[in-house]
Amino acid sequence: MNKQYQELTVQQGEYIPQPAMDYPQENPFERTLFPKKIKDITFDEHYPYLNDSCTYKMGLLFGYYFVAHLLLRLKLRIQMGLRIRGRQILKQYKKELSHGAITIANHVYRLDYPCVLIATKRTHNTRVPMFAPNFRTKDGFFMNLAGGVPIPDSTTNMSALKKFNEAFDEFHRRGYWFHIFPEACRWDMYKPLRPFQKGAFTMSYKYAKPLLPCVITFRERKGIFRLFGPKELPLLTVTIGEPILPDTTQPRKTEVERLRQVAHEQMTHMAGITHNPWPAAWENQ
Numbered sequence: 588m589n590k591q592y593q594e595l596t597v598q599q600g601e602y603i604p605q606p607a608m609d610y611p612q613e614n615p616f617e618r619t620l621f622p623k624k625i626k627d628i629t630f631d632e633h634y635p636y637l638n639d640s641c642t643y644k645m646g647l648l649f650g651y652y653f654v655a656h657l658l659l660r661l662k663l664r665i666q667m668g669l670r671i672r673g674r675q676i677l678k679q680y681k682k683e684l685s686h687g688a689i690t691i692a693n694h695v696y697r698l699d700y701p702c703v704l705i706a707t708k709r710t711h712n713t714r715v716p717m718f719a720p721n722f723r724t725k726d727g728f729f730m731n732l733a734g735g736v737p738i739p740d741s742t743t744n745m746s747a748l749k750k751f752n753e754a755f756d757e758f759h760r761r762g763y764w765f766h767i768f769p770e771a772c773r774w775d776m777y778k779p780l781r782p783f784q785k786g787a788f789t790m791s792y793k794y795a796k797p798l799l800p801c802v803i804t805f806r807e808r809k810g811i812f813r814l815f816g817p818k819e820l821p822l823l824t825v826t827i828g829e830p831i832l833p834d835t836t837q838p839r840k841t842e843v844e845r846l847r848q849v850a851h852e853q854m855t856h857m858a859g860i861t862h863n864p865w866p867a868a869w870e871n872q
């Protein structure tokens with residue numbers, strides 16, 4: 588049995604789904620999914636990370652309002668029994684969130700980003716830094732519709748990174764929201780919370796944007812929902828937590844690490860976990 592699952596303990600009544608795969612045990616950032624490449628795109632300094640074309644804008648409107656908030660909302664409600672908790676947080680902290688925020692969530696399901704969008708009532712003014720090779724797969728079209736922005740192929744291409752960072756500077760100036768999965772890669776139906784990479788927390792500090800933690804947890808498939816999916820496929824709940832505010836008067840390195848630790852601890856509690864087998868940070872990531 589996976590050693591992290593042996594160490595995991597949860598609150599009484601908290602559901603742990605059957606493992607969807609043989610999860611890695613040594614590297615929490617190891618990729619488990621390898622979608623097939625179907626097209627060639629180069630994500631360098633010539634790629635339009637900031638795309639203001641009419642075609643792109645129309646695609647975003649279609650993606651958010653028709654695909655995410657209509658079609659996927661129905662699919663997730665009916666097939667996955669999607670429940671949302673903590674929406675009162677959005678009203679309670681309306682002032683703090685009025686100039687944009689960064690939603691963060693555990694990455695445990697193919698449609699977990701739409702789950703977060705629906706839960707937080709986000710619109711087309713949301714941008715998501717994403718793993719560039721995924722844009723070369725059949726899902727690339729939908730990633731564009733969801734506001735995905737590919738992270739440049741080469742982290743040594745300073746010109747490409749400059750263009751990418753300038754795009755997010757402009758998104759911030761416009762008051763857009765961002766979404767980041769700090770666990771970096773998807774492990775389907777994985778209950779423990781994995782370590783967080785620091786990108787989301789660096790952005791929070793840089794832009795003085797609050798972090799809005801969201802946690803996806805699982806429920807046993809029962810009743811009428813057994814008609815819409817296999818028994819081993821759990822139902823989903825998204826819980827919205829209280830915002831975490833960056834203190835930009837503190838040194839950047841110290842504050843980024845504090846934000847990471849606080850977010851990981853808060854989300855562990857939101858997930859109903861009493862002992863999490865992974866730390867908040869991992870080997871200088």
